[in-house]
Amino acid sequence: MKKVDVLIVGAGAAGLMAAIWAGRTNPKRQIVVLDGAKKIGRKILIAGGGRCNVTHYEVTEKAYAGASRNAIKKVLRQFDAAQTADFFKQLGVKLKREETGKLFPVTDQAKTVLDALVREVTKTATILPDHRVESVQDLGMHFEVVGNFGKIQAQKVVLATGGKSIPKTGSDGQGYQIAQSLGHSLTNRIFPALVPLTVPRNHWIRDMKGVTLPVTLELWQPTGKRLESFTNSMLCTHFGLSGPAVLDMSRYYLDAVGIEPDVRLTVNWVPDWQYDDFIQHLKSERQQTPLQLLRSLLPERLVKAILEQALGSDNEGRAATLPVNQLSKDERRKLAQMVTRFQVPVAGDRGFDFAEVTAGGIPLKELRLSSMSSRICPNLHFCGEILNVDGQIGGFNFQWAWSSGYLAGISV
Numbered sequence: 253m254k255k256v257d258v259l260i261v262g263a264g265a266a267g268l269m270a271a272i273w274a275g276r277t278n279p280k281r282q283i284v285v286l287d288g289a290k291k292i293g294r295k296i297l298i299a300g301g302g303r304c305n306v307t308h309y310e311v312t313e314k315a316y317a318g319a320s321r322n323a324i325k326k327v328l329r330q331f332d333a334a335q336t337a338d339f340f341k342q343l344g345v346k347l348k349r350e351e352t353g354k355l356f357p358v359t360d361q362a363k364t365v366l367d368a369l370v371r372e373v374t375k376t377a378t379i380l381p382d383h384r385v386e387s388v389q390d391l392g393m394h395f396e397v398v399g400n401f402g403k404i405q406a407q408k409v410v411l412a413t414g415g416k417s418i419p420k421t422g423s424d425g426q427g428y429q430i431a432q433s434l435g436h437s438l439t440n441r442i443f444p445a446l447v448p449l450t451v452p453r454n455h456w457i458r459d460m461k462g463v464t465l466p467v468t469l470e471l472w473q474p475t476g477k478r479l480e481s482f483t484n485s486m487l488c489t490h491f492g493l494s495g496p497a498v499l500d501m502s503r504y505y506l507d508a509v510g511i512e513p514d515v516r517l518t519v520n521w522v523p524d525w526q527y528d529d530f531i532q533h534l535k536s537e538r539q540q541t542p543l544q545l546l547r548s549l550l551p552e553r554l555v556k557a558i559l560e561q562a563l564g565s566d567n568e569g570r571a572a573t574l575p576v577n578q579l580s581k582d583e584r585r586k587l588a589q590m591v592t593r594f595q596v597p598v599a600g601d602r603g604f605d606f607a608e609v610t611a612g613g614i615p616l617k618e619l620r621l622s623s624m625s626s627r628i629c630p631n632l633h634f635c636g637e638i639l640n641v642d643g644q645i646g647g648f649n650f651q652w653a654w655s656s657g658y659l660a661g662i663s664v
């Protein structure tokens with residue numbers, strides 16, 4: 253049976269990072285990275301629309317959910333965004349900062365990132381694609397790792413198998429079962445995050461497909477308490493809603509609705525106006541009709557749909573001729589509601605096939621965060637998305653992979 257010192261399961265962002273730092277820390281050991289996929293790094297290649305948003309200029313624990321922010325911060329500060337940029341620079345990948353604060357390779361090509369990582373890993377470790385791990389057994393003195401390649405004996409194992417998002421890239425949740433077989437638990441729920449949301453089949457939103465605009469999305473408890481809010485671009489599609497605001501909100505909505513089915517998700521189509529301001533404007537504006545007013549704020553197709561919903565389809569003439577200050581109180585209220593607090597009738601989400609990340613996973617409290625080592629199984633380490641941490645759009649998920657991968661690598 254083949255014997256190795258360090259076996260890393262998963263050659264995604266976190267596993268490659270762990271391999272590099274394991275090799276840099278002690279190059280004398282035999283380090284092997286196994287990946288079930290025939291071609292490694294597919295998620296890196298598709299990330300950021302093929303440009304790979306490597307990290308964010310300003311990474312804080314506030315951009316993450318899942319584990320406690322304090323625990324997440326402990327990991328992030330050990331290898332922060334500035335260190336990430338330096339690390340990639342050393343590998344020959346210069347990063348540029350975009351207006352949004354996102355950092356991309358100057359080449360605008362994710363392949364630059366993957367190639368540099370693989371080049372660096374192979375200085376001190378071996379990467380074996382098409383090596384899918386089925387089980388890892390702790391035999392006390394060592395681990396026995398079994399898969400489509402037979403058996404490998406390893407002194408130390410790093411589980412970097414990712415979550416369940418886009419399973420065709422190779423990350424299908426197998427790592428969770430392996431972790432559980434070694435004594436770890438999973439969060440109660442594992443669900444898609446950064447995922448588009450669907451609306452019922454015949455809903456008018458589906459007819460708005462192609463409309464993109466900045467909005468504020470807000471998540472409300474039935475008591476009226478606001479739980480979360482995101483202002484960013486939203487895209488209407490043939491199935492429902494997507495775009496950064498929706499993706500960022502999705503994990504909070506799906507988390508909350510799993511506990512309290514009556515939570516509400518609302519859209520403010522005009523983020524610069526609040527409900528009360530809008531009502532005041534409707535009361536005072538003599539010159540404009542509802543049609544003119546909305547046309548100055550929103551795309552034409554959306555204006556028609558909103559007026560129809562708020563004033564009824566029979567009132568098209570009134571919307572085009574009546575000054576807004578002559579609308580009835582009820583009409584003003586309905587219009588302001590539709591424009592600033594439209595309740596999205598969420599039917600569901602697009603699932604793991606379309607989710608950028610996974611919410612839930614191995615709880616951080618089962619690890620020593622200074623080394624990402626298991627408190628339950630000696631010589632076992634974790635890094636990346638397999639853990640109960642998910643970040644917002646903007647490079648935060650890769651940053652989690654780099655930070656946790658670094659710690660697992662130097663410690664293993």
Ligand SMILES: Cc1cc2nc3c(=O)[nH]c(=O)nc-3n(C[C@H](O)[C@H](O)[C@H](O)COP(=O)(O)OP(=O)(O)OC[C@H]3O[C@@H](n4cnc5c(N)ncnc54)[C@H](O)[C@@H]3O)c2cc1C
Nearest residue numbers: 262264265266288299300305385414422636637647649650
């Ligand atoms: C479309 C898309 C775009 C994204 N864009 C960005 C972005 O621009 N910026 C950002 O920060 N984040 C982005 N993300 C999220 C980011 O890609 C992930 O959070 C990150 O890649 C997770 O890294 P990981 O190494 O933990 O897991 P993964 O990248 O999922 O890697 C896990 C690896 O383990 C392997 N594996 C799984 N099970 C086994 C097994 N049993 N045996 C052997 N190997 C196994 C898999 O084949 C895979 O290669 C995006 C995600 C998607 C899907």
